[in-house]
Amino acid sequence: MTLPDAAATPSATEAAAAPVAKRVPVERTHHGDTFTDNYEWLREKDNPEVVAHLNAEQAFTDAVTAGQEQLRTDIFNEIKNRTQETDLSVPSRKDGWWYYARMVEGSAYSIQCRVKASGDGSAVEDWTPPVVEPGVDVPGEVILLDGNAEAEGQPFFSLGGAAVTRDGNLYAFAVDNAGDELFTVRIKDLRTGELLPDTIDKAFYGLAFSPDGTTLFYMVADDSWRPYQVKTHVLGTPVSEDKVLYQEDDVAMWTGFGLSADRRHLAVSIGCSEFSETRLLDFAAPEKGLQTLIPRSEHVLYDAEPFLWEGVEKVLLTHDRDAANSMISLVDAAEFAKPLADQDWTTVIAHDETVRINGATVTATHMVVSLRQDTIERVQVTPLDGLGTAAQAAGVEPVFDEELYTASMGGSEFESPVIRLVYTSDFTPPRVYDYVLPVGTAGGELLLRKETPVLGGYRSENYVATREWAVAGDGTRVPLSVLRRADLVRDGSNAGVVYGYGSYEVSMDPGFGVPRLSLLDRGVVFVIAHVRGGGEMGRHWYEDGKKLNKKNTFTDFVAATDWLAGSGWVDPARIGAMGGSAGGLLMGAVANLAPEKYAAIVAQVPFVDALTTILDPELPLSALEWEEWGNPITDPEVYKYMKGYTPYENVRPVAYPKIAAVTSFNDTRVLYVEPAKWVQELRSTSTGTEPIVLKIEMDGGHGGASGRYEGWKTRAWDYAFLADAIGATELR
Incomplete structure (x- = not known):
């Protein structure tokens, strides 16, 4: 029996009963306000009843969207047919070797390789990559790691980082087989192909060897998935004896490390979105330990690049000291021993209100x-x-x-x-x-x-990208990237999709995407809304969309939707919306603000229960979010403001459009419980009849299931859900 098209008729939801979670009222009281949460019990990940409910949700989703199966298959095949499956990255030269990754048709994961380089690297010609042709054996090629072999028999596979010793003999790599972004680190002797007995469990992102190759630096996350320890492992010694080089105890600060450009220092970076601190370990004098440059107490947001110039230790600083958009200064390393007010900094690139400095290296x-x-x-x-x-x-x-x-x-x-x-x-x-x-x-x-x-006869001239501007309610001009086929007729009959993110100063920069072509070729006008909270227009653009200005992100997106509806390109009744993670919070917010403006919304790993999460610093990454959203635990104004927009707590009795919440059971960044609760609240409150579904990958992480084919299937699912809802299923 073939189920009716889920998006085409209300009867589609009758093909299967939507799972109804039991209501277990739990009261949460802060600043004199009490909120009753009926679905908080879904957080019990090890509860068989929760797992059964989630499986029932997926079964319901499968039934409701069964009519989209052919469209999903078509989009998947279009992605596959445009992609050169047997391919490789451009080799990069390092320490006398060319490193690159190969992909083989039919294989889901890359193969990490290297081949010996010639020349001493002094001439430009020495940096011409070798010709490595897809599918052709490379003489002298060394396989560092075959991701397909590593993934065999595993429910999930992700490579979380790798490092090679300077002599090229040892290769350290980190593997995640659960999707929870906790990695097992192993070390391979590239001379013999054998694995060393050294095995580090539950490491986080970040690996680097000391110059002599005897010590491996790695990161550890705390119970809330906040990276907080930099540890050292001396090869050949028990992991239990590994020492903590640095530990960050402030739950609102993130820690990471990297090598300086000249590899003379290990730089430990501690920070949030508003200020930071860098501590350097000089490999030539490790007995001195970590040396702090500018302490966090000075509230300067900066990046530091140490280097030796004409015999003098220098530090190139990218910083926001009296410079909202950041500037660059050159400082003698000895200056950092003085109080900040007494230090001599030389301006290299001055502050400019129209130019955002993102970083510098040498x-x-x-x-x-x-x-x-x-x-x-x-x-x-x-x-x-x-x-x-x-x-x-x-x-x-x-x-x-x-x-x-x-x-x-x-x-x-x-x-x-x-x-x-x-x-x-x-x-x-x-x-x-x-x-x-x-x-x-x-x-x-x-x-x-x-x-x-790009295969399949792709021609860039068949498409057009233009910069347009929406006008927000407060008069702010919001930049839009409008993408469409060049032959599309501006007759007001086409379908449209608006995409947005708008958090953490992340910019939605122009970038090619094979999957998106499947929507454009079905006559969709695709709009990327560069809303406040992102970084497209400089630091002020970010600050105007965070904390007590966060609602600007949501109203900017609605303004972008209004621009599209009035542009003459589309039928206003055929507009869909899409966003993920913090962009999923955006989707939840605009669903509450203006449900009537959208035919469908796809919210990918959506941060829709933001207030509950941030009120609990024990939950993964919660305390780190205070610099982005404010701290509702200590600040009643922040609490009230967040409660006014957090999607789960603002679901109201209106006719919601078709909504798909897409999540993964092992996501550690946005827990599955947020969309699971949100979907229940939407279904129980909506006055409409459109289907609201939860698509959950039980073996995936924040990015969904692992492997390129599974990634294509996920994108095809999302796009098919939207295309079906907005009537854009046929190729033009």
């Missing part, structure tokens, strides 16, 4: 800066000669020929005469360039190493 000859101007991310290079003096040369940027694009750092080696860049736009597949660092009048060339192939 090579042996140049400063490399990542910045954002006119919403566009770009890279700028400046010679170190004369840096911070009157003789400082002007920064130079590679020139590209598109208006809307993204150019970002793809990695660099300290002694290299080139830097690696990744370029993309909405309809230009990712290109990998090596940019020859300019010296005097020489250099500055862009050397194209690869453009990601």
Whole structure:
């Protein structure tokens, strides 16, 4: 028996009964306000009744969306047929080896490889990657790790990081087989192919070897999944004897580490979205321990890049001291021993209200800066000669020929005469360039190493991306990226999708996406709303969409929807919305604000029970969120403000559109319980008849199930749900 199309008729929901969770009232009282939560018991992950309920939800979802199966299959095949399945990354040179990853048709995971490099690396020609052809054996190739072999027999596989010793003999790698982002670290001897007995369990992201290769640095997360310890493991010793190099006890601070560009220091970074602290370990004098640059008590948000220049220890600082959009200063390392007010900092790039400085690093000859101007991310290079003096040369940027694009750092080696860049736009597949660092009048060339192939007859000229502007209720102009087929007729009859995120100063930059073509080829106008809370328009854009300004994120998205509805491109009754994680909170908020404006909403791993989560610092990552949303535990104004928008607590008796909440059982960032509770509340309160479903991956993490094919299936499911609801199922 074939079930009727779930989106086409109300009777689809009659094909299976929607699971109804029992109501177990639990009262939560803060600041004199009491909220009764009927579904908090669904948090009991080990409760068989909860697992049974979630399986019932998935069965209901499968029944309701059964009519979309062919559309899902079509979209999956379109993604597959456009993708060159046997492919490889552009090799990157490091310590005399070329490192790259291969993908093989029919395999879900990449194979990490390397091959010996020639030349001493002093000439640009030495940095020309070897020709490695898909499907062709490479003489001398060494397989570091075959993800397919590692994943065999496992419910989930993810590689969480890797590191190689400078002599190239040892390879450390971290594997997650549950989706909970806790990794098992193992070490492989590349000379013999054997695994060392050293095994580290429950590590977090981050691996690095000491220069002599005898010590491995790794991260550990606490019970709330907050990375808080940097530990050292001496190879050949029991893991139980590993020492804590640094421990961060402030539950609102995040910790990480990395090697300096010249690999002379280990940099431990501690911070939140508003201030930070960097501590350096000098590998030449490890007995000195970690040395703090600017203490967090100064409330400066900064990144530090230490390097040696003309015999003097220098630190390149990207910081927000008297500079909301950040600026760059050059400081002698000795200055940090003085009180901050007495330190001598030399301005390298001054603050600019129209330019957001994202970060800076160095090579042996140049400063490399990542910045954002006119919403566009770009890279700028400046010679170190004369840096911070009157003789400082002007920064130079590679020139590209598109208006809307993204150019970002793809990695660099300290002694290299080139830097690696990744370029993309909405309809230009990712290109990998090596940019020859300019010296005097020489250099500055862009050397194209690869453009990601797109099969199936793809032609970029068949599509158009334009910058448009919506106007929010307070008069703020909100940038939009509007994507469509070039042959689409502006007759007001087409379907549309609005996508947004709007948190953590994350920008939705132009970038190519094969799956999205399946929507565009069905006549969908796809709008990316660059709402406040993101970083597209500088630091103020982020600050105007966080804490007590958070509601701007939601009203900006509604304004973007109104722009699309009135643009002449679409039928206002055929608009869908999509967002994930914090963008899923956005989906929940706009569903409450303006349910009538959407035919369907897909909320991916949605943060829809934000207030409950942030009120409990014992829950994963909750305390880290205070700098983003405010602390409702101590601040009654924040509590009241959050209660006014958190989606779960603001569900109201209106006709909600079709809604799909997509989640994973092992997600540690947004727990499955949030969308599970939200769906129950929506179903019990909505006055409409449209289906509201919970799609749950029982073996997945924050990104869903693992493997590229499962990822394509997930995207196909999401897009099919939307396309079906907005009547965009047929290819044009």
